[in-house]
Amino acid sequence: MDEVTTRVATSNANNILYVANFADNKGFAILAGDDRIQEKVIAVADKSNLTKEDVDAVASFFKNNENYINKVYPTTGDGLFTVKDYPDESFLNPNTFSTYDASMDDNWVGNFREEDNQSVTRAGRPEDDSRKSILTYCAYYARDEVHNGNGSGSDPNDSYTRNTTISDWKDIKQTNNILSAYDHWDQDYPFNDLYPNRRKFLIFGKKRKAPAGCFPLSLAKIMTHFRQPASFSYNGYVVDWGAMNNPYSASGRVSAAVLLKGISEWCGSMYFYAGTFTFPSKASSFLKDMGYNDVHRCNYSYDRVSSMIDNGRPVIIYAIPGIRVWNSHAWIIDGYKIKSRQKETKLYKNGKLIDSSTTTETCRMVHCDFGWGGPCNGYYVDGIFKLDSDKNDYDRPWLRKKDTNYNHHMRIITYK
Structure with missing residues (x-):
């Protein structure tokens, strides 16, 4: 063995x-x-x-x-560095980079694209x-x-026979998903149109626009929904909130690009080929600057989330999958539901029924929009954000799933 x-x-x-x-x-x-x-x-x-x-x-x-350990990079030195040939661009050393910044007392949040992070982080x-x-x-x-x-x-009573019958789940309460109009938004065109180009490899120099970033995209959805502030501009361009209903139209593309770039610059986001990272503290400060009140970062709890939803306010949540800080992510919770089922248990001894009981099982779920254009969106059991769990109720179950489990450092941003 x-x-x-x-x-x-x-x-x-x-x-x-x-x-x-x-x-x-x-x-x-x-x-x-x-x-x-x-x-x-x-x-x-x-x-x-x-x-x-x-x-x-x-x-x-x-x-x-x-x-x-990535053998291409040194095992000592700064986690972020620049090189003479590309002075306007920061590069990341995967062997020494830490998401925690002592000066900010905060952790960067961002999610390297799955197809790009293999050679860097695992x-x-x-x-x-x-x-x-x-x-x-x-x-x-x-x-x-x-x-x-x-x-x-x-089972200490393995000489007994227990027969359990469980009914199907039935929804007993369900809210509307507040941001359903924006669940097709992702981190690519047109949302990152104004983002800087970044190189995939230090030597070869292949470039593309950095992704929009999970935090800026989440903030953009909330701002678009509330159309707050009344006027938002970047580099002289003003966002047309009405045009954001169709970000792929001519005017919508401009507004989407201006909104995301304005948010990411205001938050001091860091741009990389495979992901854009943002401090949660700066994201919450940005909301305050945009006129939102009582902005707080706090631990995830169902009561906090459901209270926000009941008051018509989507929640930003961010978390880390275990110790894989490279794949930390921020997304939206914009709804919830409660479902129940009946569980009937009968206990037999030597073929004779000696006891029976019926209990009601209740399951609380929250609706997640992960900002990937639809994949993985749906209802998740309260506090369990395992993207491929068979307990999830997906909006579009035919779309590709990820195997990520966001189970660590679950925090939310609340506001009024």
Whole structure:
């Protein structure tokens, strides 16, 4: 039996998976090594064995995901730097860059594009053969189970028979999604039309416009909805709030570009080829400067969010997926719903009914608009922002999902 030990497990659960190979190369089983993992036998294959090298490769993948060293860059020095050939542009050293800025006592928030951040922030996934692919996905599952504490443990009454019937979920309260008119907005054209061009690689110099940024886009949606301030301009151009209803029209394109560039400049956002980063403190200060009152940054709570929604005010939320600070993100919560279902449990002893009970399960969900033009938008269980969870109720379930889990440092911005 081979043991998988990865650093993605929680500190009190170093060994989260075990691999058992069957004799004569006739398959293998992947077993849970932690009581918090609900499925004790996670996967079974009837062909081939997993080697020690396979196990080590997957363990190394998870370790590298947390502590990846990019050999192109030095391991010491400033996290942000300029070079003589491109003095107007800042570059990021992934080995030394920290999202925390002591002078601001705040963390940059931004999300590197998925297709661009692999070479900068993480190692490649070990999918060169099906055996390691199976083990990799099992390790993802086990990591999430351990983190969320979803294991069920053993049943002390296993000599009894318990029959449980669960009804379908039924919505008992649902608000309108306040910013539904803007759920197709994303970080590309025309919203980043006035953004600076940035190079993907320091040496090769391939350039494109920096993405609009998750924080500026979230702020833009709120400002457009309320049309506040009454007049907003940048470099002499005034935003036409009416034209923002169609940002792809001639006048809408200009207003969208002016609005986003004005916000990002006001907030001192940092532009990169793969993402634009903004301090939450500057975003909240910007709202104050725009005439919004009682602007506060506070911990996420359903009560705070639902109160804001009930008063017609969408919420900006920002969070980090575990320790992957490169992928911190800000998005909008603009609605919520509450649903319930009935759970009937009958307990039998030796075939005879001895007890029965019916309970009502209630689930609170919030509606998220992630600012990617539609993908992943929908209802999420209160406080659980796992983008590919089967518990989500998506607006457009046919669109591509991400596997990100925004489960750390969940903060919101409230205002009046």
